[in-house]
Each structure stands twice: as structure tokens, then as C-alpha cells.
Amino acid sequence: MAFTSLLFGLFLAAVFLIYWTLPRRNGHFQNALLLAANVVFYARWDWRLCGLLAGAALVDYIAGLNLGPEAPRLRRRLFFALSLTVNVGLLGFLKYYNFFAESFSDFLRLFGLHGDPHTLRLLLPLGISFFTFQRLTYTIELFRQRIPVTRDLLAFLVFATFFPVVTAGPIERAKTLLPQFLKAREFNAASAGDGLRQVLWGLFRKIVIADNLAPIVAEAFAGSARLAGIDLAAALFLFSMQLYVDFAAYSDMAMGVGKLLGVRVMRNFAYPYFSRDIGEFWRRWHISMSSWFRDYVYTPLSMKVSLAQRGRRFLNILVTFAVSGLWHGANWTFVAWGTLHGLFFARQTFVRPPQYDSHMVAEGRLLPKWRELGQMLITFALVTLAWAFFRADSLPHALGYLGAMVCGAWLQLPLHLLPIGYCLALLGLEWLRRRKVHALQIEMLPRVARWAIYFGLVFAIFVFGDFGVNDFFYAQF
Amino acid sequence: MKGFLLRFALFLLLLALFGELFFRYAVVASNTAYKVLDPEFRILVDDTSGTRAGTYTLGRLAELRVPWRVNRQGWKSAADYEPRHEGRKPVIALIGDSYIAGFQVEDAQHMTAVMEELLDHRWDVYSFGQGGSCCSQFLQVARYVRARFDPDVYVILCRDSDWGQSITQNARDKNIWQIEWRDSVYAEVPPRFRAAWYRRLPKHSALVRYFSYNVNLDLLGSFRGGWSRPRPLIGRRAKAKPGSAPPVRAAMEHVVGRLRQEIPDRPVVFMYDALRDRVYWGKPPYSAYLLSILKDMAAKYEIPVFDLAPVFVADWNERHEKFSFAIDDHWTEHGHRVVAQGLFDFLISEGIVKDAGAGYEDSH
Numbered sequence: 001m002a003f004t005s006l007l008f009g010l011f012l013a014a015v016f017l018i019y020w021t022l023p024r025r026n027g028h029f030q031n032a033l034l035l036a037a038n039v040v041f042y043a044r045w046d047w048r049l050c051g052l053l054a055g056a057a058l059v060d061y062i063a064g065l066n067l068g069p070e071a072p073r074l075r076r077r078l079f080f081a082l083s084l085t086v087n088v089g090l091l092g093f094l095k096y097y098n099f100f101a102e103s104f105s106d107f108l109r110l111f112g113l114h115g116d117p118h119t120l121r122l123l124l125p126l127g128i129s130f131f132t133f134q135r136l137t138y139t140i141e142l143f144r145q146r147i148p149v150t151r152d153l154l155a156f157l158v159f160a161t162f163f164p165v166v167t168a169g170p171i172e173r174a175k176t177l178l179p180q181f182l183k184a185r186e187f188n189a190a191s192a193g194d195g196l197r198q199v200l201w202g203l204f205r206k207i208v209i210a211d212n213l214a215p216i217v218a219e220a221f222a223g224s225a226r227l228a229g230i231d232l233a234a235a236l237f238l239f240s241m242q243l244y245v246d247f248a249a250y251s252d253m254a255m256g257v258g259k260l261l262g263v264r265v266m267r268n269f270a271y272p273y274f275s276r277d278i279g280e281f282w283r284r285w286h287i288s289m290s291s292w293f294r295d296y297v298y299t300p301l302s303m304k305v306s307l308a309q310r311g312r313r314f315l316n317i318l319v320t321f322a323v324s325g326l327w328h329g330a331n332w333t334f335v336a337w338g339t340l341h342g343l344f345f346a347r348q349t350f351v352r353p354p355q356y357d358s359h360m361v362a363e364g365r366l367l368p369k370w371r372e373l374g375q376m377l378i379t380f381a382l383v384t385l386a387w388a389f390f391r392a393d394s395l396p397h398a399l400g401y402l403g404a405m406v407c408g409a410w411l412q413l414p415l416h417l418l419p420i421g422y423c424l425a426l427l428g429l430e431w432l433r434r435r436k437v438h439a440l441q442i443e444m445l446p447r448v449a450r451w452a453i454y455f456g457l458v459f460a461i462f463v464f465g466d467f468g469v470n471d472f473f474y475a476q477f
Numbered sequence: 478m479k480g481f482l483l484r485f486a487l488f489l490l491l492l493a494l495f496g497e498l499f500f501r502y503a504v505v506a507s508n509t510a511y512k513v514l515d516p517e518f519r520i521l522v523d524d525t526s527g528t529r530a531g532t533y534t535l536g537r538l539a540e541l542r543v544p545w546r547v548n549r550q551g552w553k554s555a556a557d558y559e560p561r562h563e564g565r566k567p568v569i570a571l572i573g574d575s576y577i578a579g580f581q582v583e584d585a586q587h588m589t590a591v592m593e594e595l596l597d598h599r600w601d602v603y604s605f606g607q608g609g610s611c612c613s614q615f616l617q618v619a620r621y622v623r624a625r626f627d628p629d630v631y632v633i634l635c636r637d638s639d640w641g642q643s644i645t646q647n648a649r650d651k652n653i654w655q656i657e658w659r660d661s662v663y664a665e666v667p668p669r670f671r672a673a674w675y676r677r678l679p680k681h682s683a684l685v686r687y688f689s690y691n692v693n694l695d696l697l698g699s700f701r702g703g704w705s706r707p708r709p710l711i712g713r714r715a716k717a718k719p720g721s722a723p724p725v726r727a728a729m730e731h732v733v734g735r736l737r738q739e740i741p742d743r744p745v746v747f748m749y750d751a752l753r754d755r756v757y758w759g760k761p762p763y764s765a766y767l768l769s770i771l772k773d774m775a776a777k778y779e780i781p782v783f784d785l786a787p788v789f790v791a792d793w794n795e796r797h798e799k800f801s802f803a804i805d806d807h808w809t810e811h812g813h814r815v816v817a818q819g820l821f822d823f824l825i826s827e828g829i830v831k832d833a834g835a836g837y838e839d840s841h
Contacts, residue, residue, distance in 0.1 A: 006694075020478055189481040196485070451488065455495060462496070462687070463504065463537050 001044040002471060003253045004207055011040070016260055020187050027184035031154045034162070034181075034261070041163035042126070049125045052090070057160035059086045060135045061153055067142040068149040076143065083139035091132045094124055099330030127167035129327055133292055135160050138174035140296060147175050155181035164257040168250050168472050170268040170288035177263070185262030194441065195259025197454075201440040202252030204457045209426060210246035211466035213238045216416050221391055224401045229408025231415050232401060238416065239391050240384040241423040244273065247286070250472045252438055271434045273383075273427065274361050276375040278344040281383060293324045314349045318342035328390070333398055337389040344382055360434050493684060500683040507534040507690035509580065510547045511677055512607075512652075512670070518621040519667045520614065521607050521652055522551030533580040536804045537691055543583055550625070555584040558603045561627040566601045569824075570622045572615050573634030576750065576808055577606025586810040591817035596830070603628065610653060611635075612732045613643035613665065617654040623740055630829055631743060632783075632820065633736075635771075636750035637764045643732070646723050656731055658723030663731040725767065729774045737778035744829045747775055748820060751786035753801040753812075756793050762786045781827050788819035 001008045015037045022029040043050050063083040067076050101118060108114070138159075141147045150156050159178045165171075220227060220235030227235070251268035258265035272285035282290045298320040305312045318339060325338020361376065362368040368376065385402070392398035414420065433439040440457075442450055500506040508531035510523035523529075525547060535541035548554045559565050571577050571589065579587045589602040596602070603626060605618050615633050622628060641647050645657040645666055652670045656663040679685045688694045736745055749771065751762035768784070775782045789800060792815045800812030808816065824830040 187478045187481075189478070192481055193484075451491070454488070455492060458492060459496075459499065462692070 001041055003250065003257075004203060007044075011037070012257060012260070019261060024184035024186070027181065028154060030185060031152075031158045031181055034158045035154060038158065038161040038163045038166065042161065042166060045126050045167075046123070049123070052125055053131065053161055053166075054157070056086060056090060056132070057135060057157055059083065060139055060160065061150075061156045063139055064142055064149055064156070065151070067139060069145050080139060080143045084136070087132045087136050087139075091128055095128060096326075096330045103332075127169075130169045130171055131160065131166050133171045133289075133327075134165070134169075134174075134177075136296070137172075137292070138178065141174055147178070150178055150182070152182060162263070164254040164261075164263075165265060168247070168254075169286075170251055170254060170266050171292050172266060172288065176266065180263050187262060190443075191259045191262070194443075195256040197440040197442075198252045198256030198259065198438050200256075200454060200457055201438050202249040202256060204249075204461055205245045205252070205426075206249035206472070207461050207465035209422065210242050210249060212464065213242040213245075213419055213423070214466075216419060217242055217391070221393075221397075221401065224404045227404070227408065227415075228410070228412060229405050230410045230412060232405035232408060233410075234414035234416055234420055236384055236388055236401075236405065238419055238423065240273075240380075240387050241426070243387060243390070244269070244285075245426070246472055255437075267437060271360070271430055273380050274376055274431065274434060275379050276361055276372060277348060277379055278341065278382065279348055281379055282341075289324065289327070293320050293327075297323060310349055314342075314346065317345045317349065321345075331393075332395055333389045333392050336395060336398070337386050340386045340389065344386075496684040496687075497682065500687040504537075504539045504687070504691075505532060505534050505542060506539070506683040506687035508532055508686060509608075509690070510545075510553070511672065511680070513551070513672045514668065514670050515551070515621065518617060518624070520617050520621055520654060521610075521668070521670060523547040523553065524672070525549055525551050534691060535581060535802060539691060540804070541581065541802070543581060545580055546584070552603070552605055553578045553580065554589070554604060556601075558626055559601075560625060566599060567630075568626065568628035569596075569600055569602045569630040569632060569830075570619075570626065570628035571602060571604045571606070571632050571634065572618050572622065573604075573606045573748075574610040574639075575606060575608035577604050577634055578608060579604070579606065579808065579813060581802065581805065581807045582810050582813055586813055588808075588813040588817040588820070591814050592821055595817065595821040600629075600830070609650070611639040611642035611655075612728075613656045614653040615639075616732050616735055617665075619736060619745075620739060623743075629743060630824070631736075631740060631745040632748055633745065634748045634750060636752075637767050640725050640728055640767060644723050644725075644728055656728060658727075663723075663728060726770050726774075729770055733771070733774045733778050733780060737780060744827075745780050746820075746824070746827070746829065747771060747780060747782045748816075749782055749784050749786075751784075751789050753789065753799065753806065756786070756789045757799065762789065781823075781829075783820060783823040785816060785819060788815060 001011060015033065019030055019033055022033060024030070039050055042053060060083050063079040066079040071079075105116060138147075138150075138156075142149060150159075155178065158181045159172075159174065162172070162177070217235055217239040220232060221239075224232055248269040255265045255267065266288055268286060268288050270284040270287065272281050275281035275284055298316055301316040301319065302313060305316065307313075319342075321338040321342035322335050323338070325334040325336070325341075328334040328337075361372050388402050388405075389395070389398045392401055429439055433441070440453075442453065445453075510529070510531065511527070512521045513524045513526075514520070515522050529547040529549075531545055533543045533545050535543075545553055546555050548557045550558045552558065569592065577588075584590060587604070589604045592602045593600065603622075605622055607614075607618075610618070612633075612635050615635065619631055619633065622631070642650070642653075643656055644663075645655045649655070650668075652668055654668055655666045657666045733747075749768055753762070755762040768782075772782050792798075792800075798811050800808055800815060802809055821830075
């Protein structure tokens, strides 16, 4: 059930109305309804895999009961290992088995050995990378004794399958999401109103902008040999925008739906294309994933590494990014993309440490300084170049695309000026609204103006929206 | 909570009102005629009891706006159709689906008008087109046409998908006359369409019509024959389920054989449509398998088949002007002209129309 479908709108309306009319006592009724909604939402995609989702969640619940501080050390280790094995094993088998089998076979062929890969026809559960990582935060944090054990099975199952985030994140933390299901949620009109606005903004960006960019990008990547260099560069820019708008729109909608249900969902994007260096970019892009890898991969790897051991730190960064690339998909293109991002950190690691805190660029000013503008453009250009690997079908495809882009003709106007124009307009709007969580936080405006803007967005969706079956880009991961 | 819901309801209400006005007067939502079932022949015709005119629009911004009229007999045409009588011009009847209805072009550019011009206005060309029709329905329409108007020539437009769509086992469509494979023969199944007032209600809304016709969301799906579009079990899907698909050859034999049997004294022509996009790409524009069966069957019953593909290909190679809209697959004015010219040439070459001024009986 895609967030952009009419069916989801009806489903959400029904869940919302029933949810807030249920008795609030302890939140059990609310949780029961949410669990039913989660099952319906996931089953609509493939009901057979609901069992897998529930089974893996039950393993984590049982493991969690044995990870409390009072449990013997050996038992804690055993159950933690069980949780890791089940989660990582399922993810690894379903998502990466064929990839590694084929890669191993290719590797053997390099030495003239025949190794026909024994591949399997596996059905990859929707959102497996997201919900696996989300549940892992529970057992890892329990093992680290940073959160208490949850004995409320219903609340835990709702946490493990919460429908706004189950298919494409944000990858929520047990520490922040789970406690919200342990008590009754109270209706807050201001928050629900903001949730609706965020859903509308997400819908607009997905249906009107991202989905209309998708065919242009697909055409360019399918026939890169036929296009001029400037058109390929333009298409890469448009892909950069498509990916950002698509995923940020999903995250906006997930947050908005969460607000409608009285549940805080973490922010996943904070205007990443206004970043001044790659470190800042990763603090603003797919925040839930980048912070997950920081907390659960990079930090453990770097625990015994001093600040002076720059080479070791850089290696850890490379490993973390390569793994995060692989997390996206079972293809060497994603590994290359992740490694490339790791390499972008070389300057920060060896030459100049990060200069910026989490404050937004040009804080308190309308325009950035020239230096900031240059830094933002360089960061954006690096990130955009790396997206070529993210979008391409294979490494030769990505290199071919970049080669054709560099060597092709540049002294002409690009074919798709209009989409470039509206992407720049969107970036301009986001620049003006960069201090807000989303651009539609306009509660200071008079109601007439606000409603006129909402009407405008709704009608833009009606008239310019693409209502084809366009899944969110990140749902494939 | 109550205040929030009230505000949201008010927002939706105002949005709907604004939408109604916007899609009624600014970006005009498409409008088509209501359908009713002919009580005697049980085929869909346009309703003539109310207004018989409107504007068909195409595209999200209603880029194409075409006025349409429905004649007193319930077909999209400016002119009324006359039953056979002394002094009536000879008539060519075009039977088909939305392509023959041709809502996308004005009456003067429709292939009927072009053909009448080519025939020096000594023939009348009547079109009997209803969107979503298929071959089994054309058979029943041909019976209706014969009984009501007794034309001199029958031209039936069909394409690959029309055969699979005809068979109930593939997908039951309650709006059309279909055939069903029972005990190794095909039996005809009349439609169950009912023109109840409440089915028409949504079409009063410009907003609903906009989404249904301009955006092509299937909001009116339940009113047009089911929420899911029929997916004929032919070609690869049939091969994937061997033995499950009723034989398409027997379906063709049923339709073609009945046509010949019931209209033995008038020329009948099958006009086989081609997929325009594949013509532009230089690829085979239809299933050669289905066309070859139809040709076999037609030869058996002495019915000529006019293949539109060579006509489209020749014109495309010469002019490079598309026959269909960029946002819709139906024929443009150019498409109607090319089809009309091709059909005219075919009818002349086959000797069906020997003298553009004489009817069938006079010219044979």
C-alpha cells in the first residue's frame, strides 16, 4: 500500500478516526489497533511475509526478555547472539545470498576456475533492511544496558512493525520509539495539523516533482551514449534531486502520519544539499541510517583508536561507508558509492578536521557567504557525482555514464530546462525555509493565506501529479 | 479532536467546492454521454433522453477540447441515421470501439466525414462506436445495425486485444456482449448493465470526471465495468496456463461465422488496427499470430481483411506525422484521415464500392 495511493488515504483516515475514539487506558487498545493496521498495511504488499516479520520480531522480544541486567552474563551473550544471528542472518540470506554467490563465482572465474553460482529465487521482504536495523537497536541497546527490557509484547510488536516506518524508515531507535507505545497517546490538534501539512508537503514533492523527474532520469541512464555531456550532467543533477525529493518526501509523510497518530518519528532529512562538507552532508542526509552506522558500526570499530591514529580512523570510515553502501542493495555499485563517500572523508581526516557544528549554514542571514556557497557547491557536486554509481545498473554502466558525460558536448543548452528550473525553485524555497523541519510550517500566516497555499498544492498534485505506480525509490532497499 | 475534525471537514468541503468550479470552468473536465442499454438488442448506446451534447477534453490541463453531439439514435454523430427507405443514400456502417466513436476529433474531421467527402457525398457513412467494445460486442452491434438501418457495407474495426476481451473466462465485463466457452462451443452472454440513476450521480461531479477521464484514474471503474481492467488470457499469459484458456481460434470462428451467416447478402470487411507506437519504432505493430488466424477464418467465410499496418507504415515513412495523441492513444485528425483514405482505397480495390455514387445493390 503506497503512501501516495488513494487506498492509503482511506486506510489512514479509518485508522485515525478509530484510533482516537478508542479508550486511552494504558494505550493497549491503541496498540491493538495499530498492530492490526500494521498487519493490514504489510499484508497488502504480501501477506505471506507477515509471518516472517512477526517471527523475527518475536525472536527479538524473547531475546530481549533474557537481556535484562539481572540475567546471567552467559545467557545475555547467548540471546544477544541469537538476535544478531536471526536478524543479520535473515537479511544476509534473503538480500545478499545471490549477490555473494554470483560474486564468488565471478571471482573464481578470474583464476580460470568454473564455479556456476547456485542462485535462489528469493522473495525479498519489503523494507527488510529498515525493520531489521530498527529491531537491532532494541537488542543492541539492551545488551549495552542503556534501555530497560520491554515486557509488553503488544507494544513491542507495534514498535517492530509500525506501518509509517516499516517499509522505508526512518530507522527508528528503540530508545525513542518504543517508550511511546508503552503509554497512552493523547491527541494534540496542533501536532496533528502539522502532521497533515507534512503529509501534504511530502505528497506534493513525491507526486509532482520526484515522479515527474523519474522518466527523464531513466531515459538518460538507459541511453547515455546518445546524449550530450551537458544533458547527462543535467540528468545526474535531476537524479540527485529526484532521489532527495523522493526519499525526503517519504520521510516527511512518515513523520506526518506519526504525528497524526500521536507518535514522534525521527527527522530523516535536514536540507542536506546545503551542507558545507561531506561530514555535514551525512549529518543531514538519511540521518536515521547514518547515525545508525555511526553508533553501531563506526563507533565500536573506533573504540580503541586514538584521534592521532588518522590512518586507522580513515580505514574505519571506509569500512563503515562500504557496509552502508552494501546495506542499500546487493550490487557492487552501492559498495562503490559507499566507498567513494568514505574517500570524500579523506580531507577531513588527514588535512582539516570538521569545521561546523550542527547549525544551519548562513544562520541568521538571508544569503550565504561566497565561501559558504563555494563549499556547498563543491559538496553538492561530489555527492551528485557519486549518485551516478547509486543509479547505474553496474560499475561499467556508471563509469560509462560519467565518461560520456565528461567527454560529450557541453556547449549547448540542456534538453530539460523546465525540470531544472523547478528543481532550482524548490531548492530556493527550501533555502528560505531551512530553519523549519519542513517547508509547510506556515502557522504564522493568516488562515486564508495558509489555506490558499494548501489549495494550490492540492491542485498542483491534481494537475501535474504523476499517478502511475511509482514506488518510493528507497522502498526497494 | 472535534475542532480538528470540523476544521478538516470544512477544508475538504471548500476544496471540493473549489475543485468543482475549477474543473467545470477553468480546466474543463471531460464529459461524455451517459450510456443506456438498447432494450431489444442489449447493447450500450448513448442516452438520448437528456442533453445530447458536451465537450470532450483530453489531458491534465484539458489541452484538447472537442465538442461532441449524440444523434437521436444514440450514436456520436452530428447527423441522424435513417433506416433503409427509398431515396436514402447507400450507407457504409463502421462498427467499433472508442476509435470509431472518435470523441477526440470534431465531427468534420472524423473518418466518417472524410470518407463521405472521398465518396463525393454520394454515400453516407454511419459510425457505431462505443468505448470498451470488443469483437463479440461487434457481432451484436452488427445485428442491431442490420435490423435498424440495413446498411450496404459493414466495416468492423478490431485489434489484438478485442479477441481476448470477448471471452468471459478471461474477464467478465458486465457492459458488453461477450462469449463464453461452454462444452466445447461458444455461447453468447448478454451484458448485465443497468443505467440506474445512482450510477450516473458521480459523473455529475466535474472533479470525479476530471480524475476519471483527464487523469485516467479508475474512479468510475465500478460504473464502467469493474474495478480491475480485463486482462485477457491470450498470448504469453495463456501459454503460462496451458489448457486454461478458451481457444481464440474458435472465438474468431464464432464471430466471423455468425457475421457471415446472419449478413449473407452484404459485404463485411474486417479492418485490423495496428499499435501506433510500434509503427513509429519500426516494429511489428500487432500479433501476427492473431491476424493470421483471422485471415484464415475470414478467407473461409469470404470476408476481406483490411490491414491498417501497411497504411500507417507508409504514411509514417512519408510524413513522420503521428496518428495518435502524445497523451492518448486514440487517432488524431491525421489518423482519421489516413484510416479513411486507406479504407476508401481498400473498398475500391476490393470492388465493394465500384462507383462512389452507387449503392451495393446498384453496383453489383
